[in-house]
Amino acid sequence: MRNFLIALLLTVSPAMATQLEILVDGQASGTIVIEMADDYAPGHVERIVTLAEQGAYDGVVFHRVIPGFMAQTGDVEFGVLGADMRYAGMGGSQLPDLKAEFSELSFERGAVGMARSSNPDSANSQFFIMFAPAPHLNGQYTIVGRVVEGLDILDAIKLGTGANGAVIGQPDVMSSVKVRR
DSSP, X not given: OHHHHHHHHHHHSOXXXXXXXXXXXXXXXXXXXXXXXXXXXXXXXXXXXXHXXXXXXXXXXXXXXXXXXXXXXXXXXXXXXTSOGGGTTSOOOSSOOBOOOOOSOOOOTTEEEEOOOSSTTOBOSOEEEESSOOGGGXXXXXXXXXXXXXXXXXXXXXXXXXXXXXXXXXXXXXXXXXXXX
């Protein structure tokens, strides 16, 4: 009977959501935890998890940070700390681009969306975290998760001052990105 109850509880309880733990170093220093939207964007979440587990995000900078809007990172090709930052934001992974997974989720403070070109099916490795709500993005970009810990760290990330929010000088970096299941 006891084993039956345990089995019943396990099948009735909701599954734990995948989480991403990002250790940020630089002007900001601390951990941001993102609860991934496994049910809303399974392909995009799988991509981020794969790249994180491969260590591809370790050492990648926040290359585009627009005050009051968002902080962008994830360029595993050109956005690695020490690389030529003039190209940061122009690259992706060796994996194919992803088909959009738009949902009814909204771009609120702490929402995490996938960056892409003008083609809705061009997301690859880059993502952005919202400083503030941006309803004009709803239904236009795939939401992959939301920050559940570390909004204070997000707020402390070095702001961009260059063209289109480019970070000038030493950008903050994702020194380590781990997956929690």
